[in-house]
Amino acid sequence: MKSYAQLSKEELLALKGELEAEYREVKGKGLALDMSRGKPSKEQLDLAEGMLTILSTSGDTSAEGGLDCRNYGGPIGIPEARKLMGDIAGVPAENVVIHGNASLTIMFDTVSRSFSHGVLGNTPWAKLDKVKFLCPVPGYDRHFGITEYFGVEMINVPMTEDGPDMDIVEKLAAEDEAIKGIWCVPKYSNPQGYCYSDETVRRMAALKPAAKDFRIFWDNAYSVHHLYEGEENQAQILDILSECEKAGNPDMVYEFISTSKISFAGAGISAFISSKSNLDQIKEYMNFQTIGHDKLNQLRHVKFFKDADGVNAHMMKHASSLRPKFEAVEQVLEDSLGGLEIGSWTCPKGGYFISFDAMEGCAKAIVAKAKEAGVVMTGAGATYPYGKDPMDSNIRIAPSLPTPEELALAAQVFVLSVKLVSIDKLLEGK
C-alpha cells in the first residue's frame, strides 16, 4: 500500500471522505468494546477452577513442617510456596518471601519503607531533598503511579527492543546520587512485549550508581507468560539476582513476581525475591506490618500447580486462549495499516499488551476518536510518567478480555480512528 505521506492534499481529502462515511456507519452500531485493561478473560480464570476446592478439610491445611495454614505463624510464607515461587523465578527458595494477592503492593510498600526507614541503614528517602527514579518508557502506569504518589522525580529512559537504553541508564545512575532506582519489566515488557537481552541484564547488574541505596525494581510480571509453545518461541532472560551477585552488587535488586495472571487476577499470591540482607530488612518490616500473608491461599496454589512444570503446562492453556486474540489484532493492524507509514506496532511473543506508536501528536486524538465509536483504549499518555507522553504517540492495546470476534471489530474501529486522525495531521502540513 502507498504511504499516506506520499498522497497529495486532494487524495487525502478524498480518502478522508470515504473513511468518515465508514466511521459514521460503525459509530451507528453502538458498540461497547474494551481494549483498555490487562485483565484475564473468564475462560482463563476457569482454567484454575480446581483451586477453589483443593482444600476441603482440616487434614488438607497443614504445610511442610506441620504448620496449620489456617492459624497464625509462618510470616514469610510456607516452605513449599517459597519453593514454587522460587522455581518460577529460577532462584532458591531461601531468596523468596511470600506476600499477598498483588506484587504491586510489595513494590508500593518497598518504596514506602525506603522513604520511612531507608535502605539498609542509609538515610530514609523522606529526609532527602530529592529522590529520582529512572523510568524506561513506554512503561507500566502503576509503577509510575507509585513513585509519583511519593513525590519522586521520574526521568524517562527510552526502551529499545533489547531493554532500556543502557548507555543512558549507566550515565545517569553514575552521575546523580539522587537517583535511587529504576522500574523494569524485563520480560515481555508492558506495553511493548520486549525482552531484556543478556547484555542488558548484565549491564544492569553491573551498574555503578552514585547512590549506595540504588535499587533495581525488577517486576518480572510475565516471567512464564509465553504466547507460543516450544522453547525456541519463548523468551529466556538471565537471572538478575545471580548476575548482580557476580557483578559484586548482591543487594542491588528487588525482584517481584505473582500468580495474578497464572491463577486468579484478584486472588493470587506474590513474592518478593532478593538477597539475604534485603530480605532481612523486609522481614523486620513485615514483623510489624503483618501476621504473615494468607497461607491457605499459598497452599491452594502449591497443591493445584504442584511445581514449576505444572505452572508451565497451565500457562500453555492460557496461551491457547490468548494467542488468537493477539493474532486477531495484529492481523487487522497489518491488513489495514501495513505500508501506510502512519503507525507501527509490536508483535510480542508473550505478556499482555501490544504497543502502538502513532504519528507524533496523534495518540490522544486517536483514543478519543475510538471512544466516540464505542471502543475504549488505555488513555493516551498512561504509559509515561505523569501520564505525559512527550510525543503524544504511544497507545497500549490490551487484547486479553474481549473475545477474538469482538477484538477484530474493536481493532477495525481503532485503525479507522488512526487513519482519520493521521490524515488530519498530514493535512495540517499541506
Added chain:
Amino acid sequence: MKSYAQLSKEELLALKGELEAEYREVKGKGLALDMSRGKPSKEQLDLAEGMLTILSTSGDTSAEGGLDCRNYGGPIGIPEARKLMGDIAGVPAENVVIHGNASLTIMFDTVSRSFSHGVLGNTPWAKLDKVKFLCPVPGYDRHFGITEYFGVEMINVPMTEDGPDMDIVEKLAAEDEAIKGIWCVPKYSNPQGYCYSDETVRRMAALKPAAKDFRIFWDNAYSVHHLYEGEENQAQILDILSECEKAGNPDMVYEFISTSKISFAGAGISAFISSKSNLDQIKEYMNFQTIGHDKLNQLRHVKFFKDADGVNAHMMKHASSLRPKFEAVEQVLEDSLGGLEIGSWTCPKGGYFISFDAMEGCAKAIVAKAKEAGVVMTGAGATYPYGKDPMDSNIRIAPSLPTPEELALAAQVFVLSVKLVSIDKLLEGK
C-alpha cells in the same frame, strides 16, 4: 487464706521449702506448655471448615452487581462483604472498606501513610520533630510495636475497668499538639478484657485535641468475641463513629475489625471503618498500593456466615470451646492464690486474655520461673510500650491454644512460680 504479707519470716521460709519441693517435682515432669499466644485452637478453626469449599465453580464467584471475584476490580471490597463487616461493627456499609487478612496491616499502613502523606492535608508526620501517641496500659504489644517502629514517642495512660483514665487522656491530648493518636481496644481489651463504659466512649468522642490530625485508633478486635451466652452476659459498647459525629468530631476515629478470630486466624478478612473524608484518603492510597484485596476470600466469608446473626451464632460455638479454658485458669488462680494478696487477675467475659498483676518487681522473675518448669508465658513487659512495665508487675495469660487439661496443669506451674517469687520478694523486706 492468710495473706502472705502477714506471715513471719520463719513462716515464709517454711512455706518456701514446701513450695520448692513441689516446684522440683513439677519441673521433673518435663512439661512443654504454652500460654503465651492469642491463637485459636484447632477445635476453633475446624468450626469454619465449610468455608474451605463453599466456592466450588465459577458460578459461585460472582459478587452482587456481577463482579467476578476471581478477576481484578472492586478495590474497596465487594458490597456484601462491606455490609457484613459493617453489621458486625454496627455501622453502615458505606463506612467500610475491606482489606486483607489482618487488621494489624491496616493499622500499620495507616500510621505509615500519616508519616508519608499526612492526615487530610495536614503536615506529614515525617516532617514533624516529634510525634507522640497515648498508650493505655497494659495494652497490645503489636500496637506499641508499630508506633515504636516509626519512632513515635509513647506515653503510658493507665487503664481502668471502664477504659483509659479519661481525665489524663483529655488533658494530654488538649495540651500537646505532638500527640497525634491513641491506641484503643475498646471491648474485651487486650490483656485485661475490660470494656469501655458509655461515658468513656462519649468522652473519647468529644476530645478536643490540640492536634487537628489527632486520631483514635479504635481496634475493635473482639467486638463479637463473647465468652458467655445471653445479652445480659455480653458487653455492648457505644458506636464510636456516631458518637464522634454527634460530638462534632466526625473524622477523629479510625476503626479496625477483622475475622481473624472468627473464621481463620491466618486467612480472615479485615475492615477499615471511618468517615467519608477519611475513607476518601485511604481509597486514594489503596488506588496506588493495591489492586484491591482478595475478593474470593470476601465471598467465602459472606457465603459461609450469611449475616451478622450467622456470625454471632458461630461465635457462640467459639465461646463453648474457649469458656472452659478461661474458667480452668481462673479456678486455679482463685483456689491457689485467693486471699494471699500476692497477685490479682481479671475474669473477662470475652476476648482472648486474662491479665495478671503480680507484686511490684515480680513479673519477670515469675515468667522466668514458669519457663524453667516448661510453661511459656507472654514475656513480662510485653503489654507496655518499649516492652517496659514500670512496675514489672503485669503478665498476660493466653488460654486459647492449650486444652483445658493442659491449662489446669500450666496454671498450677504458674501459681507455684507466683508464690515462690512473691515469697522471695517479701523476704527481702524482713
